[in-house]
Amino acid sequence: MRHLFLFATLFATPLSAGVPEALDEVILPGFSDFAEATKALSVAAQADCTPEAIEAPWNAAFDAWTQIGDIRIGPSETGALSVAFWPDTRGFTPRVLGNLIEARAEVGTDPEAFAEASIAARGLFALERMIYDADFNAYAPGSYACTLVRTITAELAGQGAALDAGWDGFARVMLSAGEDGNTLYLAPEEATRALYTQLLGSLEFTADSRLGRPLGTFDRPRPTRAEAWRAGRPLRNVLLDADAAVAQARALAGFDLPQTDAALARLHAAADKIDDPSFQNVKDPAARLRVEILQQHVRALSDTIEAELGGALGLTAGFNSQDGD
CATH class of the missing domain: 1.20.1420.20 (M75 peptidase, HXXE motif)
Structure with a gap:
């Protein structure tokens, strides 16, 4: 390319x-x-x-x-x-x-x-x-x-x-956002907002689906609803997707994001405490708690990006096509 x-x-x-x-x-x-x-x-x-x-x-x-x-x-x-x-x-x-x-x-x-x-x-x-x-x-x-x-x-x-x-x-x-003939992005900030929305949507999808689906409810956890669980990838996917969202945030920012970096480090530290990367042991209360803590860190990372990046650039997220999944 x-x-x-x-x-x-x-x-x-x-x-x-x-x-x-x-x-x-x-x-x-x-x-x-x-x-x-x-x-x-x-x-x-x-x-x-x-x-x-x-x-x-x-x-x-x-x-x-x-x-x-x-x-x-x-x-x-x-x-x-x-x-x-x-x-x-x-x-x-x-x-x-x-x-x-x-x-x-x-x-x-x-x-x-x-x-x-x-x-x-x-x-x-x-x-x-x-x-x-x-x-x-x-x-x-x-x-x-x-x-x-x-x-x-x-x-x-x-x-x-x-x-x-x-x-x-x-x-x-x-x-070419804002240029004559661009009917999709009528102003430059619309393109920025579109990418910002995507990275926040990724973290939301990770919290709600990649982690929320196998967690299910306390009375009825659903471990086989984890993403690519047969391949042992659920935890790996959570981490790689979070890393990718932060990489996009850093590129969009053009300035240091120390709070975001610290939130991502805390997320990885929480992941290190999970002993089943496929989330198949979430029926065990202690194992479930560790996955719930990871989910909290994913949401905290999203909140941090909103405050540190969105706040600095005056951005709010728009509609994301994965909303409602």
Whole structure:
């Protein structure tokens, strides 16, 4: 992806000064990294489709996704859902995958056609089932399920490339906020507010869904509602997503955020006390309390960013497309 220094020079204004930095330092490299990671995953699957062979590149792709996956504007507003269909509140993914495998559906053999398949059978979470779920991961090389894995990874690589290219263009829209012809962002501060809203929305989603869903209620915890719990990723995702939100905040600020840095450090310290990174022990009161404390630190981090960054720039969050999830 082309470097945005030229665009930053042309379009930066005091009210949008953080937008070029956030794009150039965090967001665009993040989408480029995700495109590269999904390409590597697809290449690995073509060579060896078995769960053992694709586990590491799948995790690398998921790591890359955490850096930009909660951004839901521009190309990501609709494109993110088929990359990461979660939460799957009605259990569509195992049903759709099972139906494809049972029927040996032709769509599962063609990456181009698979782009029109149900989002429940596409992306990172469909692959999590194929790698880690005992109901799906016993397939043999040369089987239909093996072909399906190759199709899913190839189509995911296509999604990664499309998002990367789409953001290359959408960055110009954000950088030209307030310019003649820009009907999306009528003033420079609107682009800044859009990115600010996304990073706060990411932390809200982490607190409410990534942590709130497995916590459930005290009487009825729901550990298997944790994000990517079969892969042991729930705690890792919380930390990587929080780190990404803070990286975006630092880039938007253009000045030091010592209170935010301290809040993030406290969040990591709380995470260090959690002994099950998959959150599957939240039925135990002591384990539950540690996850609840982590949730409190995520919310405290969001509040700190609002005070330290939002207060300094005079920003308030707008509507976020993940609201209500």
